[in-house]
Amino acid sequence: MTIAQTTYRQGDPSTVPVVLVHAFPVDHRIWDECADRLIDCSAGDGDPAFGVYALEMPGAGECPVPTAEQTGPVAEDGAYPEAMTRMAESYAAALRKAGFDKAVWVGISMGGYLILELHRLHPEMFAGIMLCDTKAGGDAPATRANRVAIAEECERHDTVDPVMHFAEPHDGDSVWKRSDEAVALFSGWIRSQDPRGVAWRERMAAARPDETDQLAKITVPAGIVSGTLDPSSAPDRMRPIAEQMTGTDCAFTVIEDAGHFTCVEKPDEVARAILDLWRRAAAAD
Template identity: 90%
Template sequence: MTMTILQTTYRQGDPAAVPVVLVHAFPVDHRIWDVCATRLRECSEGDGDPAFGIYALEMPGAGECPVPTVEQTGPVAEDGAYPEAMTRMAESYAEAFRATGFHKAVWVGISMGGYLILELHRLHPEMFAGIILCDTKAEGDSPATRANRVAIAAECEEHDTVDPVMHFAEPHDGDSAWKRSAEAVSLFTGWIRSQHPRGVAWRERMAAARPDETDQLAKITVPAGIISGTLDPSSAPDRMRPIAERMTGTDCAFTVIEDAGHFTCVEKPDEVARAILELWRRA
């Protein structure tokens, strides 16, 4: 059964031009792309590029997107993770993308969004004119990380709260200057507090059992890019370079963003927008 995927249009664009599709991170929604998408549009207009479409597709359970039903989610593993949910979500993304009338896009995924577009590439490589992976990884979760995701999901559900993921909004030692600012704390607090606890839990259970996508990297033949913040605690440049090195079927551009952590598109939207635009031109 197809899941509901909501679309945000930042620019409708020329039907003849390859669009850019943006996929957001956990535990937030498409709004993390708002400023970056605006900068992308402004940069392309200023440089005289064709007016390509810019879209964001919302994950199930994020923002206003409904939490998938039991039938849509599929089997449940013994530990409570959802082993088929990522694949089902990717197929739902494919259907939502086809509804736009386009056949190919430059797909950009940050963090959990990167997991999603790699699974989409596994299922539908024909939908890719280009791919950018931001602050993410290709391998599946370790047993400890999987168990932690399921535990967070259970707490969100049992107590009807998003408190277990509020640490994403809190400033930490080593964060970027912007991420430690009052503006950042307020923005991320508002975004996360607006999420439904069951939606947060669903995404955790989905990600916990997602397939390992490392084998997809060598199969990517379209123009590719990696974006990594130097202060990212989980996807810093030294951890993402092996991803680029495994993309042996393409020429992968590697963009390092200084003074940025795990949410580069929010922390440094201008630099990320420029990297996306340069990849779009290659595609």
């Protein structure tokens, strides 16, 4: 699979880099401001100039939608049972191609699913791990069926309308997420996505493996970020994830007045949490 790389800072090749993995149904751009804040904070504090990169999921942004051969088997319900594993292997190859054998991996939402699968396959490629606004378990049957239904709608009508609710303001959203700026930003990001790529990611995520067993196997420095207004990954839902990371010390960062996209809603606070994780990982490396 093709994995596009965005370089926010090339960095010193002798230092461990930070790799940012985006959420659904958008692309790496959700990390743009947070990555800039991370670089500014680390430079201002005198840290070594570590690399900061974002890797694009297949079918997102400018990345091509995987072929049927690349995707692998199709389940009876239309989900892709091997796609997550194949994508994770492609991420591992992308890191090696960039010249690194390990990184501090940061994943938000669907990006969290991806880095947990990558940890299952290649724990040696982790100097640190941060899970933002995500979960470790697989989808319940109803959630899986809904993902496949959304994928079918996107493909049938060549539209991203079924996922435009991510851009709409809702009661209980953060102040920023309800702003005209936020609506315009997310609407533009989502409208620019290929409907076939949105569908592929839904089918991939629907059949992803349950990664709960990976939590206790994490031994590198770890962090969790959770927005207090996140409808699916609020602090009360993410604390059990931290508690299951029994092989490491996990820093738990609660972001007030933020929902599911903390890196966009509160980029300064998320950048500081990532920088703290990078420092712990660099000290342990």
